Amino acid sequence: MRAALPWAVAGGMLALAGLVAWTLLGTGLFGVREVRVTGAELVTPVQVREAAAVPDGVPLARVDLAATARRIGKLPPVERVTVTRDWPDTLVVTLVERTPVAVVPQGDRFVVVDRSGVAFRTEPSRPADLPLARVARPGPADPETRAALQVLAALTPQLRAALVDVTVEGLARIKVRLTGERTVVWGDATRGADKARVATSLLGRDVDTIDVSAPDVVTFR
Numbered sequence: 001m002r003a004a005l006p007w008a009v010a011g012g013m014l015a016l017a018g019l020v021a022w023t024l025l026g027t028g029l030f031g032v033r034e035v036r037v038t039g040a041e042l043v044t045p046v047q048v049r050e051a052a053a054v055p056d057g058v059p060l061a062r063v064d065l066a067a068t069a070r071r072i073g074k075l076p077p078v079e080r081v082t083v084t085r086d087w088p089d090t091l092v093v094t095l096v097e098r099t100p101v102a103v104v105p106q107g108d109r110f111v112v113v114d115r116s117g118v119a120f121r122t123e124p125s126r127p128a129d130l131p132l133a134r135v136a137r138p139g140p141a142d143p144e145t146r147a148a149l150q151v152l153a154a155l156t157p158q159l160r161a162a163l164v165d166v167t168v169e170g171l172a173r174i175k176v177r178l179t180g181e182r183t184v185v186w187g188d189a190t191r192g193a194d195k196a197r198v199a200t201s202l203l204g205r206d207v208d209t210i211d212v213s214a215p216d217v218v219t220f221r
Contacts, residue, residue: 031057032091039095042077042121048093051075052083060085068093076120102152103130104138104145111138115153117145132165144168147189151176154192156200159184172213178203187213 032054037045051072054063065083072081072093080096098114103126105111112121112130117140126132133148140146148168155163155176164177166186176184176199184199194215202210207220 031089032060032063033057033089035091035093036086037093037095039097042097043075043095047075048072048095052091052093054091060087060089060091063091076118079114100127100130102133102149103127104133104135106138113138113145113149115149116140117142117149131160131163134165134167143171147171147174150189151186151192154196156196158200158203159196162203181208183209185209185211185213191215 033056035045035049035052035054037048040048051074052068053071054068063083063085065085068091069081069083072078072083072095077097078095079098082094084092084094086092098118098120100112100121101115103110103112103123104119105126106122108124110123110126111119112123112127113119113133117138119138131152133145133152135142135144135148138145145168148166151166151174159176159178162178162180162182164179167175167177169175172188174186174189176186178184184195186195195212198212198215198218199210202218202220205220209221211219
């Protein structure tokens with residue numbers, strides 16, 4: 001009996017481990033009963049649950065968290081997503097949504113883009129709190145979109161307060177239109193801080209056009 005005792009103990013432990021594994025993976029005792037969503041404002045919890053596509057009652061331990069996060073991450077307003085388990089029966093979805101930084105007119109609608117140029121929302125009218133960027137094909141891979149966002153990020157508070165729009169006619173033909181029918185010829189998106197500083201210093205002048213495309217040699221008229 002002494003010789004058999006270790007084997008009996010080991011067998012009992014294996015049986016217990018098998019029972020636990022079967023309970024977690026093979027039954028609905030610890031199945032998904034709730035998908036809890038936090039951080040959702042641009043999307044609804046219903047949209048998140050539909051994108052997660054996790055059936056009710058599926059064993060919580062069997063849910064592929066990474067795959068679930070990838071499916072939810074395909075929702076355009078979602079920038080980052082984390083999916084975790086909260087035992088015994090809950091999936092917790094934590095979202096970080098995209099932050100709008102500009103709006104691009106497209107036909108009779110307006111596309112909202114984030115800092116990377118990702119278009120994640122379309123509005124029938126222009127959101128009043130977002131600057132206007134005029135580019136032909138908004139998107140994260142579009143060089144003109146990236147240039148427009150780079151210029152917007154460089155603007156001083158004074159320039160932003162007077163901003164009408166940023167127009168990209170080409171990568172070296174960017175213009176910043178201001179109130180009062182004033183135009184700042186920006187050139188390309190490089191040396192943004194220098195161009196913004198020089199343009200700001202000339203806002204008090206009675207001029208229609210300020211050319212800061214070469215910020216060391218500024219012209220205006």
